[in-house]
Amino acid sequence: MSFEVHLDGPDDLVVQVYRQLREAILDGRLRPGERLPPTRELxxxxxxxxxxxxxxxxxxxxxxxVTARVGSGTYVEAGGGLRPASVTPGGSLRPRPIWASETGPAPPVPRYDLRVGTPDADLFPLAAWRRLVGRETRLTTLIEGRRAGPAGNPALRAAVARRLGTARSVRATAADVLVTSGAQQAFDLIGRVLLAPGDVVAVEDPGYPQVRALFQTQGARVVGVPVDSRGLIVDALPADARLVYTTPSHQFPTGVTMALARRRELLAWAGRHDAAIVEDDYDSEFRFANRPLEPLHSLDAAGRVVYVGSFSKTMLPALRLGFLIAPAGLRPALLRAREVTVQHSDPGTEAALAAFLDEGLFARHLRTVTRVYGERRALLLGALRGELSRWLVPVPSTAGLHLTAHLRPEVRTGAATVVGRAARAGVAVQTLAHFAMGPPDRDGLVIGFGSVATDRLPVALRLLSGCFDAG
Ligand SMILES: Cc1ncc(COP(=O)(O)O)c(C=O)c1O
Incomplete structure (x- = not known):
C-alpha cells in the first residue's frame, strides 16, 4: 500500500516517520493486517x-x-484503530441553531422491536432482489440511468404509475412520476420549491417527527393541527398555512382514516387559502379491512395535491426509494431541485425495482407480506382485546403496520413508565407523546407489529403487559 509521510516538523526524521505511522495505526487509517510500504519505497x-x-x-x-515477517514485509498488528474514528479538530465553527441537536448513535437492537416504521427485513425477497440487481447493474444501465436525469428511471416511473392506477386509483403517467430517495427526499424537494423562510407549514399533531424536523430546518414555521377520529381537523388549520402535510389513508401515528367529507373540506380549504397539500400515502398498501378511500390526489381537480409514496415499508427502508406525483406547474422546479441536490439515485437499484414491479414480483411479495402482517396484526389486536385491555383501548384503524392504543383514564402507570420498563425487558415500544408537539391530550402507546416474527410476538406482548401495574 502507499502511504504519504510529510516531513515538516522540528523533530528528527525518524521521529516524524514513526509518529505519522503510529497515528495512522491508532486512528484506523492503517488497518490490522495491512502491510506497510517496503522501507525502500517509503x-x-x-x-x-x-x-x-x-x-x-x-x-x-x-x-x-507492527510485526516484521522475514521475507514478507511489515504488517499492522491486530488491535490498531484504537482511537475513535474522528480525528479532525473540533474547531470554532458552529451550525445555525436549528441544526444544533445531534443525531445520536443508533440505539442497541432490542430483543423485540415494537417501534413504528420497521418492516420485517427477514421477509425481504433477498434472493430475487440480488438476482435483479446483478442483472440490471450493467454499464449501459448506469450510463443510461444518469442520462435519464433527475426524474429517474423511465421504466420505474411507468411501473409506479401503472401500480398507482390499479391499486390506488391515482391517475398518473410515467411523465407525472418523479423518483426520489425515499419519501423524505420528496418532502425535502417539495419544501425547497414551495417554501420561503418563515412560511407556515401545517402538520398533523400527533404526527411524523421526521417531516416536522425537515420543514423546520428549511426555515418554515411548523404549526401542529389536531386530529380526531375523522382525521386532520380542517377547521383548526392556520389561515396562513402555505403547505399542509397530511397522512389521510392511515394517520400517522393514530391510524385513523380521514373521512371523505374531511378530504373534500381540506381540498376546498386549500383552494380558498391558496395552499398546497402534501399527501403522504406511506403505508396504504397494507389494508386489512374495507375498501380504501380514494386518495386526496384523485379528488383534487384543482392541482393542489402533491402525492408522495415510498417503498420503505413494502420493500426495505435501506433501499431509499420513493416517489412523488406533483401538479404539472411544480414539476420543472422539483426536477431542478433534485438536480441541484442529489442529481439522481443509483440507476442499478432503480432498474432492479422497475423489473421487480414489471415482472409481477412486487405484487406477489406484497400478497405474501400482507398475509404475514395480517397474522401479526390479529395477534396484537387479540392482546389488546385480551390481557392488555385492562390498560389500553386501541384506536380503530384498518391499515398500516402499527396500532395506537390509548391508556384507559383510570390507569395509573404512565405510558413513559411503561416504555421504560419495556425497554429493560428487551421490548422497544413508543409513547404516543413521542409523536406529539406538546403534551398530548391523551396518553397512549404506538405499537408496531411489523418486525417481530409471528412466533415471537406473543412473548413480546406478554412482556409488555407485564410492564403495567397490576391494580
Ligand atoms: C409517516 C411516514 N411517512 C413516510 C415514511 C417513509 O419514509 P422514507 O420513504 O423516507 O423511508 C415513513 C416511514 O417510516 C413514515 O412513517
Missing part, C-alpha cells in the same frame, strides 16, 4: 534514507504496533 517517496525508515519501523515493532 524512503524514496519521502526522500529520506532507507535507514531512517527502517529505524522508525523498528520502533513500531518494539512497541507492538
Amino acid at each position: 524512503a524514496r517517496a519521502t526522500e529520506v534514507s532507507r535507514n531512517t525508515v527502517a529505524t522508525a519501523y523498528e520502533r513500531l515493532v518494539a512497541e507492538g504496533f
Whole structure:
C-alpha cells in the first residue's frame, strides 16, 4: 500500500516517520493486517534514507504496533484503530441553531422491536432482489440511468404509475412520476420549491417527527393541527398555512382514516387559502379491512395535491426509494431541485425495482407480506382485546403496520413508565407523546407489529403487559 509521510516538523526524521505511522495505526487509517510500504519505497517517496525508515519501523515493532515477517514485509498488528474514528479538530465553527441537536448513535437492537416504521427485513425477497440487481447493474444501465436525469428511471416511473392506477386509483403517467430517495427526499424537494423562510407549514399533531424536523430546518414555521377520529381537523388549520402535510389513508401515528367529507373540506380549504397539500400515502398498501378511500390526489381537480409514496415499508427502508406525483406547474422546479441536490439515485437499484414491479414480483411479495402482517396484526389486536385491555383501548384503524392504543383514564402507570420498563425487558415500544408537539391530550402507546416474527410476538406482548401495574 502507499502511504504519504510529510516531513515538516522540528523533530528528527525518524521521529516524524514513526509518529505519522503510529497515528495512522491508532486512528484506523492503517488497518490490522495491512502491510506497510517496503522501507525502500517509503524512503524514496519521502526522500529520506532507507535507514531512517527502517529505524522508525523498528520502533513500531518494539512497541507492538507492527510485526516484521522475514521475507514478507511489515504488517499492522491486530488491535490498531484504537482511537475513535474522528480525528479532525473540533474547531470554532458552529451550525445555525436549528441544526444544533445531534443525531445520536443508533440505539442497541432490542430483543423485540415494537417501534413504528420497521418492516420485517427477514421477509425481504433477498434472493430475487440480488438476482435483479446483478442483472440490471450493467454499464449501459448506469450510463443510461444518469442520462435519464433527475426524474429517474423511465421504466420505474411507468411501473409506479401503472401500480398507482390499479391499486390506488391515482391517475398518473410515467411523465407525472418523479423518483426520489425515499419519501423524505420528496418532502425535502417539495419544501425547497414551495417554501420561503418563515412560511407556515401545517402538520398533523400527533404526527411524523421526521417531516416536522425537515420543514423546520428549511426555515418554515411548523404549526401542529389536531386530529380526531375523522382525521386532520380542517377547521383548526392556520389561515396562513402555505403547505399542509397530511397522512389521510392511515394517520400517522393514530391510524385513523380521514373521512371523505374531511378530504373534500381540506381540498376546498386549500383552494380558498391558496395552499398546497402534501399527501403522504406511506403505508396504504397494507389494508386489512374495507375498501380504501380514494386518495386526496384523485379528488383534487384543482392541482393542489402533491402525492408522495415510498417503498420503505413494502420493500426495505435501506433501499431509499420513493416517489412523488406533483401538479404539472411544480414539476420543472422539483426536477431542478433534485438536480441541484442529489442529481439522481443509483440507476442499478432503480432498474432492479422497475423489473421487480414489471415482472409481477412486487405484487406477489406484497400478497405474501400482507398475509404475514395480517397474522401479526390479529395477534396484537387479540392482546389488546385480551390481557392488555385492562390498560389500553386501541384506536380503530384498518391499515398500516402499527396500532395506537390509548391508556384507559383510570390507569395509573404512565405510558413513559411503561416504555421504560419495556425497554429493560428487551421490548422497544413508543409513547404516543413521542409523536406529539406538546403534551398530548391523551396518553397512549404506538405499537408496531411489523418486525417481530409471528412466533415471537406473543412473548413480546406478554412482556409488555407485564410492564403495567397490576391494580
Ligand atoms: C409517516 C411516514 N411517512 C413516510 C415514511 C417513509 O419514509 P422514507 O420513504 O423516507 O423511508 C415513513 C416511514 O417510516 C413514515 O412513517
